[in-house]
Amino acid sequence: MIFHFREQFPQLNVYWEKYLPHMQRQEVPAKTTLLKEGQVSQNYILIEKGCVRAYFDKDGVDKTVQFFFENSGLSSFDSFVNELPSPFTIETIEPSVVYLLSRTHVLELMDELSREPSFIQIILGITAARHKRYNDELVSFIRDTPEERYLRLLIQRPHIVKRVQQHYIASYLGVSSVHLSRIKNKLAKGREHF
């Protein structure tokens, strides 16, 4: 779906730096669409500054799938690799600075990378990490109530809650923004006995 590995695999930074001259730098305001649902992803996106979300439309309602922050890279995986219509939109949440690297250059980079002795380990590591992330997300949807999912987010990834507007958080948790307000209210009441 989406992959981002710069922060997990710093040994790759040398490659990114080598390809910097081929990247297109963009300063964009909030709510800028970087890739539209239904279009073919042409660029791998690296975030230098700011914050981005991936979402798709269901009967006119946004469904947020994931958030991305500085020093991470992403693409609509299947769309980018196989030149298929992307199943979701990628849009900035804050004013951001991003670098775009075209498919051609990414393929070149991959080709170089494949000569790296630890290529298999890197690919397997990336794959396993990505798999674990999606899997944990799925299990959380199956197992947890929205309130539990919110608490988990607060504990495990508090920067997201601090930084992202609440209606996006609600959309990510799978509830309406009204209901997220209720959840927060209920949790606050639970704490006020102290």
Next chain:
Amino acid sequence: MIFHFREQFPQLNVYWEKYLPHMQRQEVPAKTTLLKEGQVSQNYILIEKGCVRAYFDKDGVDKTVQFFFENSGLSSFDSFVNELPSPFTIETIEPSVVYLLSRTHVLELMDELSREPSFIQIILGITAARHKRYNDELVSFIRDTPEERYLRLLIQRPHIVKRVQQHYIASYLGVSSVHLSRIKNKLAKGREHF
């Protein structure tokens, strides 16, 4: 999480057949636990006949994650590979015939397999297919109502609905069995105008 690839990668059958002598055949009744949540998975499981489900316990309630049928193999992936406690239980739904292949032999098999020229393609293919499956499942949970998920199951994997008891289906869809009854009832009423 769980992987099963025999049906998708028939070119691997020669390997399974070679290791048949090392497999332990078991005929077991329905509701037999093959691997218990919290224990370390010691065997890769191949289903010759019957039907199996993976589930975990949440506050005393079953949460079914996946179903498996004849000619597919499975394991609790992370548990089997990294010798960790399995996050879920694997249990037969019907009287079944299964073959168990121990970790030692699976590792031997993998070692042989890695000399196969198309090893990378096979691994990537397996990984990509597995990733797509989990991803589709996650998207369905985010996007669809339980009723839509049930319709999707009816259309895309009708054999599951035909073969598996309804409370397991309900658990898999993420609703109570009472509510699944309501959904079926509502759908039946929608159709009775014809």
Next chain:
DNA sequence: CCGTGACGATAACATATGTTACTAAATCAG
């Protein structure tokens, strides 16, 4: 053949969540 238990349907009620509308505060654009 009978009793027992598993299964699915249904009803009644409880709780969770969505929807709409309104308000106040914060943020943005000119």
Next chain:
DNA sequence: CTGATTTAGTAACATATGTTATCGTCACGG
């Protein structure tokens, strides 16, 4: 700076879903 837009909170009501209890059917073992 100021009006317009965005955002978060709240209330009231509607719908979805869970829980418990009951019932009829069916399969199975004694």
